[in-house]
Amino acid sequence: MTRKVPDKPTIDGLESTWDARWENDGTYHFPAGADRADVFAIDTPPPTVSGSLHMGHVFGYAQADVIARYQRMQGKAVFYPMGWDDNGLPTERRVQAFYGVSCDPSLQYEETFEPPVEPHDPARPISRRNFVELCHILTEKDEKVFEDLFRILGLSVDWRHLYTTISATTQRISQRAFLRNLARGEAYAQEAPVLWDTDFQTAVAQAELEDRERPGAYYRIAFHRDNGERVFIETTRPELICSCVALVAHPDDARYQALFGSTVRTPLFDVEVPVMAHELADPDKGSGIAMICTFGDTTDVTWWRELDLPTRAVIGRDGRYRETTPEWITSPAGRQVYAELSGTFARQAHKAMVSYLSESGDLDGEPRPITHAVKFYERGERPLEIVTSRQWYIRNGGRDGELRQALVERGEELEWVPDYMRVRYRHWVDGLAGDWLISRQRFFGVPVPVWYPVDLSGVPDHAHPLLPEEADLPVDPSSDTPGGYVPDQRGQPGGFVGDMDIMDTWATSSLSPLIAARWGSDDGLFERVYPMDLRPQGHEIIRTWLFSTVVRAHLEFGALPWHHTTINGWILDPDRKKMSKSKGNVITPLEPFEAYGADAVRYWAASARPGADTAFDEGQMKIGRRLAIKILNASRFVLGFAEDVDSTAVWTPLDKAMIGRMAAVVDSATRAFEAYDYAKALEAIEGAFWSWTDDYLELVKSRAYGHGEVAGSAHAALQLSLSVFLRLFAPFLPYVTEEVWSWWRDGSVHRAAWPTVAELEHAASDSTVLDLTAQVLSHVRRTKSEAKVSMRTPVSTLVVSDTPERLALVRSAQSDLVEAAGARDIEYVEGSFLIEATIAADDSG
RNA sequence: GGGCCCUUAGCUCAGGGGUAGAGCGCUUCCCUGACGCGGAAGAAGUCAGAGGUUCGAAUCCUCUAGGGCCCACCA
Numbered sequence: 002m003t004r005k006v007p008d009k010p011t012i013d014g015l016e017s018t019w020d021a022r023w024e025n026d027g028t029y030h031f032p033a034g035a036d037r038a039d040v041f042a043i044d045t046p047p048p049t050v051s052g053s054l055h056m057g058h059v060f061g062y063a064q065a066d067v068i069a070r071y072q073r074m075q076g077k078a079v080f081y082p083m084g085w086d087d088n089g090l091p092t093e094r095r096v097q098a099f100y101g102v103s104c105d106p107s108l109q110y111e112e113t114f115e116p117p118v119e120p121h122d123p124a125r126p127i128s129r130r131n132f133v134e135l136c137h138i139l140t141e142k143d144e145k146v147f148e149d150l151f152r153i154l155g156l157s158v159d160w161r162h163l164y165t166t167i168s169a170t171t172q173r174i175s176q177r178a179f180l181r182n183l184a185r186g187e188a189y190a191q192e193a194p195v196l197w198d199t200d201f202q203t204a205v206a207q208a209e210l211e212d213r214e215r216p217g218a219y220y221r222i223a224f225h226r227d228n229g230e231r232v233f234i235e236t237t238r239p240e241l242i243c244s245c246v247a248l249v250a251h252p253d254d255a256r257y258q259a260l261f262g263s264t265v266r267t268p269l270f271d272v273e274v275p276v277m278a279h280e281l282a283d284p285d286k287g288s289g290i291a292m293i294c295t296f297g298d299t300t301d302v303t304w305w306r307e308l309d310l311p312t313r314a315v316i317g318r319d320g321r322y323r324e325t326t327p328e329w330i331t332s333p334a335g336r337q338v339y340a341e342l343s344g345t346f347a348r349q350a351h352k353a354m355v356s357y358l359s360e361s362g363d364l365d366g367e368p369r370p371i372t373h374a375v376k377f378y379e380r381g382e383r384p385l386e387i388v389t390s391r392q393w394y395i396r397n398g399g400r401d402g403e404l405r406q407a408l409v410e411r412g413e414e415l416e417w418v419p420d421y422m423r424v425r426y427r428h429w430v431d432g433l434a435g436d437w438l439i440s441r442q443r444f445f446g447v448p449v450p451v452w453y454p455v456d457l458s459g460v461p462d463h464a465h466p467l468l469p470e471e472a473d474l475p476v477d478p479s480s481d482t483p484g485g486y487v488p489d490q491r492g493q494p495g496g497f498v499g500d501m502d503i504m505d506t507w508a509t510s511s512l513s514p515l516i517a518a519r520w521g522s523d524d525g526l527f528e529r530v531y532p533m534d535l536r537p538q539g540h541e542i543i544r545t546w547l548f549s550t551v552v553r554a555h556l557e558f559g560a561l562p563w564h565h566t567t568i569n570g571w572i573l574d575p576d577r578k579k580m581s582k583s584k585g586n587v588i589t590p591l592e593p594f595e596a597y598g599a600d601a602v603r604y605w606a607a608s609a610r611p612g613a614d615t616a617f618d619e620g621q622m623k624i625g626r627r628l629a630i631k632i633l634n635a636s637r638f639v640l641g642f643a644e645d646v647d648s649t650a651v652w653t654p655l656d657k658a659m660i661g662r663m664a665a666v667v668d669s670a671t672r673a674f675e676a677y678d679y680a681k682a683l684e685a686i687e688g689a690f691w692s693w694t695d696d697y698l699e700l701v702k703s704r705a706y707g708h709g710e711v712a713g714s715a716h717a718a719l720q721l722s723l724s725v726f727l728r729l730f731a732p733f734l735p736y737v738t739e740e741v742w743s744w745w746r747d748g749s750v751h752r753a754a755w756p757t758v759a760e761l762e763h764a765a766s767d768s769t770v771l772d773l774t775a776q777v778l779s780h781v782r783r784t785k786s787e788a789k790v791s792m793r794t795p796v797s798t799l800v801v802s803d804t805p806e807r808l809a810l811v812r813s814a815q816s817d818l819v820e821a822a823g824a825r826d827i828e829y830v831e832g833s834f835l836i837e838a839t840i841a842a843d844d845s846g
Numbered sequence: 847g848g849g850c851c852c853u854u855a856g857c858u859c860a861g862g863g864g865u866a867g868a869g870c871g872c873u874u875c876c877c878u879g880a881c882g883c884g885g886a887a888g889a890a891g892u893c894a895g896a897g898g899u900u901c902g903a904a905u906c907c908u909c910u911a912g913g914g915c916c917c918a919c920c921a
Contacts, residue, residue, distance in 0.1 A: 638880030
């Protein structure tokens with residue numbers, strides 16, 4: 002084909018040109034008829050669509066894309082979908098803030114409701130359906146922005162395979178998987194104490210917890226024995242004395258032996274509680290004897306369960322003390338104290354209790370200030386409370402040693418890059434404290450697909466749920482009617498009610514490989530791409546996304562959902578802190594794209610070792626940009642000489658040596674890629690490229706400007722090596738390599754074959770000639786540089802001393818060497834390796 | 847309290863038993879017909895510290911000190 006080499010090539014603007022072309026040509030389409038053996042399927046992380054993409058996304062997705070592109074060039078049918086995680090609490094929060102609304106499920110749907118242009122202040126309550134509609138509107142806007150950014154980044158995604166976690170298709174898959182879990186007994190509902198966020202009014206799962214250090218204080222408080230003796234406990238939460246159900250000490254603790262089996266009375270409330278023994282009680286903490294409340298912390302839950310204690314809950318789901326005075330408080334004085342607490346939040350109750358205890362003399366001494374870890378929902382601002390409620394769970398080994406062991410083994414079976422990340426998985430599974438709580442008392446998510454019959458007295462029968470047929474999915478039990486009922490029977494005696502809960506977003510995103518593979522709706526696709534080959538993701542979500550995906554795949558198919566996982570690191574700011582919005586150190590990805598170009602940003606991302614946390618480094622992007630520009634110009638040079646010359650025309654020793662070097666680079670880059678070490682591959686390719694331009698190009702330049710067989714060999718070698726370099730760089734720098742490829746080749750470089758040693762062998766030889774010649778050239782340059790003269794200054798004498806064999810090799814490249822060095826001749830001396838160059842005294846030519 | 851990772855040139859990072867590496871930055875120089883978003887060259891490190899294994903340790907082992915992260919029952 003005719004060359005179309007521009008006079009002044011530029012890398013600016015390549016992104017929009019080639020993104021459009023790739024889209025138009027279907028360059029990254031997953032081939033319809035691919036054999037399973039030829040498929041490489043990627044389970045892309047669906048980013049949360051609740052704000053903006055940051056450099057961390059760019060970093061991780063670029064690394065995965067480099068691998069995708071490599072596999073595609075290796076001839077794999079790459080299945081590379083994209084997903085948007087748009088359901089769940091993050092979206093609800095964003096919608097509340099963006100429009101100034103709140104969801105009130107008791108309100109009627111407003112047909113004519115228009116999305117507010119300005120956020121309402123104070124927030125305007127709207128119906129659940131209106132609220133969900135706003136969620137859809139906003140996520141669509143956000144998703145467009147996400148797609149635009151990922152396209153600029155050059156992700157070789159097949160955008161026809163885009164999914165969202167709130168779509169009807171996804172809901173169908175999510176509900177289907179849930180119903181199957183339910184049928185097999187892997188999903189179940191249970192009335193139990195759960196960690197509860199009183200602001201969001203929803204249950205929270207173990208994986209979403211985080212500890213935060215908070216100031217607190219130990220209060221030493223007297224409980225009373227019937228004989229008048231006082232028993233001192235220490236607590237940070239005196240406001241929970243009214244929900245105290247027992248005291249507990251270690252069975253071996255000598256101080257409390259006499260108390261076990263007896264009862265004491267709580268201060269102020271005068272409620273009789275037993276003193277019990279349990280090995281979880283720590284003799285060294287506080288006074289060694291603790292009060293058990295329902296519920297102050299998760300240890301309370303353990304004691305409550307194992308010691309079979311009653312439930313005396315006082316804090317409601319809204320975080321306030323219940324209005325009615327509890328029946329277990331019987332003394333008039335105690336009932337009066339409680340009346341003062343009712344309706345307050347824990348904080349206020351805490352203050353009030355401290356002053357009452359102080360007045361009554363039950364508070365001993367001064368409070369002792371401490372800092373302690375308090376459990377928070379990772380997105381919440383108030384400490385979690387523990388309330389008893391009915392919730393849905395999926396078994397994950399947290400309560401079942403056999404399942405846990407099986408899941409640990411799945412983790413061992415998985416190939417991790419880097420390998421040490423597997424430890425985090427094992428530790429998480431080993432540390433599970435209970436099954437996976439999947440229900441949320443929220444609105445924008447996949448509904449739990451269950452109804453309950455209502456008996457004649459109007460009470461729902463949770464023991465006998467009504468389930469939909471798989472064919473009818475997805476369903477929304479809050480608006481759809483179960484089989485055998487009519488809509489009017491909702492909430493009526495003898496009728497039905499819908500489960501109001503939705504599933505947590507992880508309950509759906511744990512099915513991402515099934516969603517992307519269209520499980521249940523496209524069997525042909527599913528069979529070709531599942532289980533997938535690769536799960537790329539960040540290490541902070543090993544405990545959530547990775548683990549939950551393994552759980553679902555294990556339960557549904559008894560196998561891993563993918564063979565490999567690559568774990569990418571985090572982006573740190575220059576102070577080595579994780580970049581995050583709250584720290585205000587976030588850099589918007591568009592700025593680096595505009596300043597350096599997408600190839601340069603990708604270069605930065607691909608330079609980081611797999612799994613390594615990496616500093617945001619504009620310096621690295623500048624280098625990437627320089628590399629891209631160099632590729633453009635070196636290509637222009639190579640393609641400026643002759644029409645295509647067959648690689649069989651390579652014959653001079655120097656040219657063959659260079660091709661020999663190319664073969665070595667192809668080999669090491671391929672090995673690195675096979676181990677998912679794209680960074681090592683890039684390093685090898687880049688190093689070879691710079692020595693190619695610095696040494697080889699300079700050595701053959703003047704020969705290449707000439708004619709005949711010697712020039713032809715140079716042209717052929719240059720073209721062959723350029724073709725190899727473009728293909729080697731293509732996964733990293735898709736834009737500049739595609740641009741150059743288009744100057745002289747048909748089709749996309751991204752569908753070209755990854756270079757092989759085999760295609761170079763016929764034109765390759767040992768690279769010693771090039772190594773030696775480059776050393777001589779380097780010496781000459783040093784001499785000129787030290788003499789502070791131009792590189793064009795002629796060399797009057799050039800002496801090379803070495804063994805006869807090696808001298809013969811230098812001699813074989815003599816004409817190239819004298820041209821590049823500016824020497825008239827080379828003097829060869831047998832002896833130990835030595836190079837001597839003398840600059841002409843007065844010969845400026 | 848337990849665990850994982852990191853500590854190598856001013857900076858960002860490779861390397862992983864045999865004479866310390868790259869790029870950036872810095873210094874000096876060049877203006878050559880692919881490239882000024884050029885090109886050539888140079889200076890620069892007790893490989894965090896201490897022990898140990900070894901003929902030989904930046905590399906393997908132990909401990910210590912910093913940094914980061916994950917986990918843990920909030921009395």
